[in-house]
Structures are given as structure tokens and as C-alpha cells.
Amino acid sequence: MVHDxxxxxxxxxxxxxxxxxFEQQLMGSRLNPMRGSVRVDLRTLNEAASFMETAAYEEIxxxxxxxxxxxxxxxxxxxWIETVFGDTGLAxxxxxxxxxxxxxxxxxxxVRELVLGRLxxxxxxxxxxxxxxxxxASDAPQSDGEAG
Amino acid sequence: MNGGYTGKILNVDLTSRKTSIIETAKYExxxxxxxxxxxxxxxxxxxxxxxxxxxxxxVTIMTSPLSGTNAPAVAGRxxxxxxxxxxxxxxxxxxxxxxGRFSGxxxxxxxxxxxxxGKADKPVWIDMRNDDVQIRDAGDLWGLDTLExxxxxxxxxxxxxxxxxxxxxxxxNGRTTQRPAVLTIGPAGERMTRVAALLxxxxxxxxxxxxxxxxxxxxxxxxxxxxxxxxxxxxPSALMAAREWSNKYAIAGNWDNYQPAxxxxxxxxxxxxxxxxxxxxxxxxIGPMGCMACQHNCRxxxxxxxxxxxxxxxxxxxxxxxxxxxxxxxxxxxxxxxLVQRAGINTFEMEGTIIWLANLYGMGLIGRGKKIESSLxxxxxxxxxxxxxxxxxxxxxxxxxxxxxxxxxxxxEAWGRYDxxxxxxxxxxxxxxxxxxxxxxxxxxxxxxxxxGERDINEHDFNIWxxxxxxxxxxxxxxxxxxxxxxxxxxxxxxxxxSDPMMxxxxxxxxxxxxxxxxxAWHRHYTRFYKQSLAYCDWSWADFYNTYGPDHVGMTGEGExxxxxxxxxxxxxxxxxxxxGRKIWNLDRAIWVLQGRHKDMEFFTEQNYQVxxxxxxxxxxxxxxxxxxxxxxxxxxxxxxxxxxKGKVEEWKVKYYKLEGWxxxxxxxxxxxxxxxxxxxxxxxxxxxxxxxx
Numbered sequence: 001m002v003h004d005x006x007x008x009x010x011x012x013x014x015x016x017x018x019x020x021x022f023e024q025q026l027m028g029s030r031l032n033p034m035r036g037s038v039r040v041d042l043r044t045l046n047e048a049a050s051f052m053e054t055a056a057y058e059e060i061x062x063x064x065x066x067x068x069x070x071x072x073x074x075x076x077x078x079x080w081i082e083t084v085f086g087d088t089g090l091a092x093x094x095x096x097x098x099x100x101x102x103x104x105x106x107x108x109x110x111v112r113e114l115v116l117g118r119l120x121x122x123x124x125x126x127x128x129x130x131x132x133x134x135x136x137a138s139d140a141p142q143s144d145g146e147a148g
Numbered sequence: 149m150n151g152g153y154t155g156k157i158l159n160v161d162l163t164s165r166k167t168s169i170i171e172t173a174k175y176e177x178x179x180x181x182x183x184x185x186x187x188x189x190x191x192x193x194x195x196x197x198x199x200x201x202x203x204x205x206x207v208t209i210m211t212s213p214l215s216g217t218n219a220p221a222v223a224g225r226x227x228x229x230x231x232x233x234x235x236x237x238x239x240x241x242x243x244x245x246x247x248g249r250f251s252g253x254x255x256x257x258x259x260x261x262x263x264x265x266g267k268a269d270k271p272v273w274i275d276m277r278n279d280d281v282q283i284r285d286a287g288d289l290w291g292l293d294t295l296e297x298x299x300x301x302x303x304x305x306x307x308x309x310x311x312x313x314x315x316x317x318x319x320x321n322g323r324t325t326q327r328p329a330v331l332t333i334g335p336a337g338e339r340m341t342r343v344a345a346l347l348x349x350x351x352x353x354x355x356x357x358x359x360x361x362x363x364x365x366x367x368x369x370x371x372x373x374x375x376x377x378x379x380x381x382x383x384p385s386a387l388m389a390a391r392e393w394s395n396k397y398a399i400a401g402n403w404d405n406y407q408p409a410x411x412x413x414x415x416x417x418x419x420x421x422x423x424x425x426x427x428x429x430x431x432x433x434i435g436p437m438g439c440m441a442c443q444h445n446c447r448x449x450x451x452x453x454x455x456x457x458x459x460x461x462x463x464x465x466x467x468x469x470x471x472x473x474x475x476x477x478x479x480x481x482x483x484x485x486x487l488v489q490r491a492g493i494n495t496f497e498m499e500g501t502i503i504w505l506a507n508l509y510g511m512g513l514i515g516r517g518k519k520i521e522s523s524l525x526x527x528x529x530x531x532x533x534x535x536x537x538x539x540x541x542x543x544x545x546x547x548x549x550x551x552x553x554x555x556x557x558x559x560x561e562a563w564g565r566y567d568x569x570x571x572x573x574x575x576x577x578x579x580x581x582x583x584x585x586x587x588x589x590x591x592x593x594x595x596x597x598x599x600x601g602e603r604d605i606n607e608h609d610f611n612i613w614x615x616x617x618x619x620x621x622x623x624x625x626x627x628x629x630x631x632x633x634x635x636x637x638x639x640x641x642x643x644x645x646x647s648d649p650m651m652x653x654x655x656x657x658x659x660x661x662x663x664x665x666x667x668x669a670w671h672r673h674y675t676r677f678y679k680q681s682l683a684y685c686d687w688s689w690a691d692f693y694n695t696y697g698p699d700h701v702g703m704t705g706e707g708e709x710x711x712x713x714x715x716x717x718x719x720x721x722x723x724x725x726x727x728x729g730r731k732i733w734n735l736d737r738a739i740w741v742l743q744g745r746h747k748d749m750e751f752f753t754e755q756n757y758q759v760x761x762x763x764x765x766x767x768x769x770x771x772x773x774x775x776x777x778x779x780x781x782x783x784x785x786x787x788x789x790x791x792x793x794k795g796k797v798e799e800w801k802v803k804y805y806k807l808e809g810w811x812x813x814x815x816x817x818x819x820x821x822x823x824x825x826x827x828x829x830x831x832x833x834x835x836x837x838x839x840x841x842x
Contacts, residue, residue, distance in 0.1 A: 066477075104624070
């Protein structure tokens with residue numbers, strides 16, 4: 001699905017890879033056996049996507065499996081992406097996946113893949129940008145001293 | 149023949165260093181544990197408004213009549229009570245408890261419990277060997293951590309017991325191969341912090357209430373007990389039959405049909421399963437361990453020798469380790485748990501504290517050169533170095549540890565942040581200065597119980613079935629083992645005398661209903677008697693739904709009194725036990741009223757009314773799927789995002805007060821209610837203090 005999204009501009013790509021201020025963080029929750037939900041603060045898109053996880057009901061119920069639920073509300077994630085990072089395309093794509101998933105478990109994989117794919121796009125964009133910068137730098141005139 | 153009770157409670161006055169005996173018979177009607185503890189406290193503590201640190205405070209350490217028997221998931225638990233020092237803004241009379249074998253050993257030594265008052269002029273420990281009780285100098289134990297203290301006392305007592313063995317007396321006249329059971333404080337207790345726990349053996353802790361600091365204030369380092377007697381059982385055949393009957397509900401009777409129980413909790417769960425969740429990566433060998441006579445032994449010993457017997461919050465308070473290391477616990481967690489247990493610090497308090505500190509750090513408010521000056525390495529939260537420096541700071545009273553030793557609520561007040569941070573949830577306190585455990589806005593029976601009491605209730609009776617199972621099933625796209633309607637029907641059968649299926653309605657309307665008042669009342673009465681007085685373990689009881697039970701119906705309503713009657717020779721019904729629970733609950737309430745409790749101060753922290761965890765990204769949103777009855781239909785529904793309506797909570801409190809026979813204006817039990825419960829003397833003392841409603 002990420003392939004449907006046009007590559008971001010360099011400026012957007014940098015924002016999507018950045019760490020946001022504490023006040024703009026996304027809050028997830030880790031559902032722990034015996035404890036309840038524990039707030040988890042997420043400050044990068046990579047952290048948020050990586051944090052999302054779940055497992056089969058039977059595995060989660062069996063502590064020996066050490067299966068976790070890392071919960072991030074998919075619609076909250078979409079709102080975060082749109083409001084804080086300014087990526088409307090990615091936000092809409094996350095909403096589309098969430099709307100089509102029968103459960104959180106069904107949404108986790110596709111949403112994570114979508115977001116991590118987007119971040120990969122960003123890195124490619126910035127790498128290309130860096131290469132361009134390097135080319136521009138190599139084409140630039142030599143310093144006065146050396147030219148002299 | 150009556151059984152279960154030894155007939156005597158040790159009364160220790162540390163000021164005079166004199167001991168005496170309280171006859172248990174006077175208190176037997178209270179059942180045991182908490183009931184007897186509250187009644188003894190009432191009689192011995194002359195001024196119930198003193199600070200928990202005052203020598204006049206009375207601490208009771210009580211067993212159950214089932215302690216030391218082979219009744220399952222009950223025989224090893226000990227109840228601790230007294231004026232605690234953790235409660236905020238008032239140091240409420242409170243309780244804690246711990247597992248292991250201390251209560252059984254007390255019974256074997258011939259004691260139903262201990263009452264401690266006064267203050268020693270220098271550090272002491274109490275050495276109990278059957279009837280012989282000595283108050284010994286603890287100058288050379290002061291400063292040792294909780295494990296070192298126990299090891300040193302074991303050496304001292306067993307060394308002398310070797311001499312005792314050499315007297316040649318027979319096995320039944322004074323020989324034992326057991327080590328003494330020791331209850332001790334660590335350095336955090338010696339420093340009289342409000343976050344100090346009592347520790348016994350490995351991993352058995354009484355954390356909430358700050359009783360470690362109370363022991364420290366009395367200059368009491370430890371209590372050691374070793375006994376060579378037994379527990380009289382009124383009807384041994386009935387007890388054995390009951391144990392065999394209960395095996396049908398346990399894995400012991402179902403080896404060929406093993407099924408994992410939710411989160412390793414419940415009577416039906418498998419040995420070691422609960423604590424296995426915290427095994428480190430890379431893995432090390434583990435083996436199950438448990439309390440005396442337990443049928444499922446939920447805890448574990450790790451091959452590395454650290455954290456043995458620890459469980460639940462002992463680990464969860466530092467799951468930041470897992471966040472830093474790929475989602476799974478590591479050796480860091482083993483190290484942090486070992487450090488906190490040795491220092492004798494309350495892990496539950498640490499969990500809320502570390503969340504708060506991380507938030508303050510994220511907000512740029514704490515650290516070097518920040519508004520709250522601190523040199524702790526906040527960027528290392530999740531690593532051993534942060535845990536060690538934090539605990540050291542608390543124990544040594546340095547850096548921010550000086551304030552945190554007073555508990556997070558008082559530290560927040562000292563830093564001028566209490567109102568703002570508890571309203572936003574940055575400091576996750578629910579009520580009375582205790583960190584939130586389960587959410588009052590969603591799982592209201594937990595929140596209401598804590599609010600009407602004095603601490604986080606920490607009673608999981610309903611929690612698994614109204615929250616965990618439906619929530620995990622919903623998130624993972626599975627069917628829960630019971631529909632919401634089936635759950636309401638099961639609970640209606642179990643929750644006598646109310647038998648109201650609407651008690652399971654956690655909808656926006658249901659949480660303010662008369663039925664919810666009944667649920668909370670049932671829970672308060674059940675736990676006060678069966679779990680805190682008879683000492684049935686929270687990890688096994690109540691047994692509503694049981695994987696192995698007929699039609700998956702558990703033992704509650706039949707099992708609890710079956711063991712009690714077999715051991716004591718009494719013949720109570722389940723409902724009579726609940727009524728004793730009501731009586732205990734009212735006595736506790738009367739003590740709180742004397743301490744200053746009033747309807748007008750029973751409020752949750754503001755976040756419960758102001759922050760609804762609405763879908764978004766700047767609020768803490770946790771899925772919370774609970775049973776609801778809406779438009780005539782039962783279903784499970786995610787109620788995350790809900791906030792409490794303050795006005796409706798106030799109306800609900802009045803419904804609850806009326807149900808309990810308490811004055812709707814003050815929340816104080818009326819004379820009529822107290823006299824009906826046989827507590828006319830309590831009404832008289834309230835009247836003398838001008839606290840009894842007109």
C-alpha cells in the first residue's frame with residue numbers, strides 16, 4: 001500500500017524521521033499480565049510502528065509465551081501523523097487499513113508495514129538528496145586558496 | 149474439638165521491652181487475620197489519630213485459622229495492619245499482606261498473631277522460638293539489607309538450635325529441620341521512608357502502607373519465628389476430603405487436560421506460570437515456587453539466584469528495561485528487582501514514581517540545571533544504573549530521593565506539582581496517594597473500592613473476567629470463553645445475597661447504579677473476610693470461573709467455608725462469612741472516621757473527572773473492554789475514553805452509603821448499623837469523639 005503513496009518531499013521526509021517534542025508524543029499502552037495498562041510514550045514514528053504488536057489470544061493468555069500487546073490506537077496514530085508530522089497521505093492510508101480490519105490484531109501488521117515502509121521511503125529520499133548535495137558540492141568551484 | 153486457633157496472640161511493648169499474651173478467644177468471632185487485627189488495633193491503640201511513626205501506633209501481624217494447614221492457596225499468607233505512612237493526605241489505618249511461610253511458622257510456634265506497640269530505645273529484633281520470646285539487640289543487623297539480615301538471623305538461630313538438637317529430645321518435642329521465618333526491613337525502612345516494605349524469605353513483601361518505615365520508627369529490624377508444633381484441625385478427614393475435592397479444580401487433578409489459565413492467575417493455573425512472564429532474555433533455567441501448601445505455586449526461582457519468589461509489580465515496576473531492549477525482559481530487570489528487594493522498597497510505589505520522573509524529564513522539568521535539580525541519569529531509565537542510583541538516593545535521603553522517600557504524592561506537593569500533575573495524569577495517582585492500578589473510569593469496582601477504603605484495593609476477583617479476558621479477546625479477534633450475558637448469569641449465581649445480574653453492567657449508566665453499589669459492597673465484604681481475614685490468596689480466589697470445574701463453574705460460594713469449617717469445627721455458611729466481612733468493613737470505616745474521614749473528602753484525583761483518555765494522541769488511551777447492558781442487550785464494549793461525572797459519582801456514593809447503613813451526609817456508619825453488627829462500643833467511641841451522625 002505504501003507504494004501507492006508518492007515519495008515525500010525532503011522536508012516532509014525529515015519531519016517523519018524526526019523525534020517530536022515531549023508535548024507532541026504519542027501515547028501507547030503496554031497491556032501487562034497482572035498489572036493493567038502501562039502508559040508508553042512514543043516520540044518517533046519508528047518507535048510507534050515498532051511498538052505495535054499482538055499475538056493470538058491463547059498466546060497472550062499464557063504468560064510462558066511472553067506475548068505482549070503493544071497498543072496504539074490506529075486512529076490516534078493517524079491523527080498524530082496528520083497533525084504533528086503533516087503527512088495526510090499516510091494518515092489516510094492508516095485510517096483505510098484500520099477501517100478494513102476486523103480487530104486490532106488484524107490491523108497491527110498492515111499498519112506497521114505501512115508506516116515502516118513510509119519511513120524507508122523517507123530514508124531513500126534523503127539519501128538521494130544527500131547524493132545530489134554531494135554532486136552539487138563536487139561541481140562547485142574550488143576554494144580561492146586552492147584555485148590560486 | 150475446635151481447631152485452627154492456637155489461643156494466644158503475642159503482645160509486644162517495645163518501649164518497656166515487655167511481652168504479654170492476648171487470648172485469641174476474645175476475638176475469634178472476627179475470623180482471623182484482618183478481622184482480628186482490626187479488633188485488636190481498636191482495643192490497643194488508644195489514640196487512633198496519631199501518626200504511623202508515633203510510638204502509640206499499634207501494628208498487628210495476624211495469621212488465619214487456616215495458616216499452616218494444607219488448605220490450598222491460603223495457608224501461607226500473613227496480614228499486616230496499623231496506621232500506615234503511605235496514605236495521603238492522611239496516614240490512614242491500613243493493611244498489607246505477604247505470602248511465604250511466616251504465618252504457618254507462627255502457628256507452629258503456638259501463636260495466632262503479634263501486636264506491636266511502643267518504640268525501642270535502640271534497634272532490636274524479636275526472636276520467637278515456640279513459647280520463648282526474646283527482644284534482642286539489633287545494632288549489628290542495622291544497615292544490612294533484607295537478604296543479609298535474614299541470612300544472619302538464620303545463622304544465629306539455627307546455630308543455637310543445633311545445641312537444642314543435642315539435648316536429645318524427640319522429634320515431636322522440639323526438633324525441626326526448618327529455618328526460622330523472618331520478617332524484616334531493609335535500609336529503606338531503617339530510614340523511616342514512607343515507601344519501605346516488609347520482606348520475608350525471597351520475594352514475599354508487604355509493600356503498600358509503608359510498614360517498613362513504621363518498623364523503622366519503632367527501631368524494630370526484624371521478627372524471627374520458629375516452631376516445632378502443629379495446627380489443631382477439628383475434622384482432619386473433612387479437611388483432606390476438601391483438599392481432594394479442590395484438586396478437581398486445580399491442575400493437580402487435571403494433568404492430562406492441562407489448559408493455560410488467563411495470565412497464570414486463578415486457582416486452575418499451572419505452577420510457575422505467572423512469574424514466567426518475566427524470565428530474562430537470553431533465557432536462564434527457572435523452576436516454580438510458592439507459598440506454604442499452595443496448589444499452583446505461581447512464582448519462580450531463576451537459575452541466576454536473583455529475584456527469587458518475586459512476582460507481578462516486583463518486576464513490572466521496571467519493565468522499562470524491556471522497552472529499551474526489544475520488548476523482552478533482560479538481566480537488567482533481574483538486577484533492578486534484586487536491588488529494590490534488598491533495599492526493602494515498595495515496588496508499587498516505584499512504578500508510579502518512575503513513570504512520573506520519566507514524564508518530568510520528557511517535559512524538561514527535572515535534571516541538572518532544571519527546575520527540579522537532580523543528577524540522576526534520567527536518560528538511563530531502563531538500565532541498571534538508573535535503578536541503583538534512584539534506590540540509593542531514596543535510602544540515603546540525597547538528591548530527589550529526600551523527597552521521594554516521602555512518597556510520590558508528598559514529593560509532588562513539595563515540588564509544587566501535585567495539583568497539575570495528578571490532574572493531567574503525568575503523576576498517575578488514583579486516590580489517597582496510591583498509584584493507579586486499574587482504571588477507576590472504566591473498571592469502577594476497583595476504583596470505588598479503593599476510594600471508599602484507604603489504598604489501592606489490589607483485589608483481582610472481577611478484574612480478569614470483566615476486563616482482561618474480554619479486552620484481550622477483542623483485540624486479538626477471538627471469542628471470549630463467556631459471553632457478557634453468560635458472565636452476568638454466572639455472577640448472579642455467585643454474588644449472594646444480591647444475585648443481581650445487573651451488577652456486571654459497566655455501561656455509562658451502570659457504573660452509577662444501585663447494582664454497582666451492590667457489587668462494590670459484595671466485594672468489600674467478601675475480601676475483608678475471606679481474603680484478608682481467612683487469608684485466601686488473591687491469585688487463586690475468588691474462584692468464579694474455573695477451566696476444570698463442572699460447566700467451568702468455580703468453587704466460590706462452596707469452597708471458602710468448606711475449608712474453614714473443616715479446620716475450625718465451626719459451621720458457617722458462605723453468607724455468614726460475608727456478614728462478618730461487613731462487620732469488619734464497618735469497624736475499619738469507623739477507624740477512618742476517627743482519623744478524619746468524611747464524604748466531602750472522598751474524591752478521585754482530578755484526572756479521573758477531567759481526562760477521559762479520549763481517542764487522540766496526547767492522552768493515555770488504553771483499550772478497556774467490559775460487559776455492558778445497553779438497550780436490553782448484553783455485550784462487551786470498549787469504554788476507553790470515558791471520564792467520570794463528578795456529580796454522578798457523588799450521587800452514587802449516597803446510594804452506596806445507604807446500602808451499607810451509613811449516614812448519607814457524612815459517610816459515617818450510624819449507631820443503628822453499628823449496633824446491629826454488635827459494635828455498640830464502636831458507636832460509643834465515635835459519639836465520644838463527636839463523629840457519630842445525629
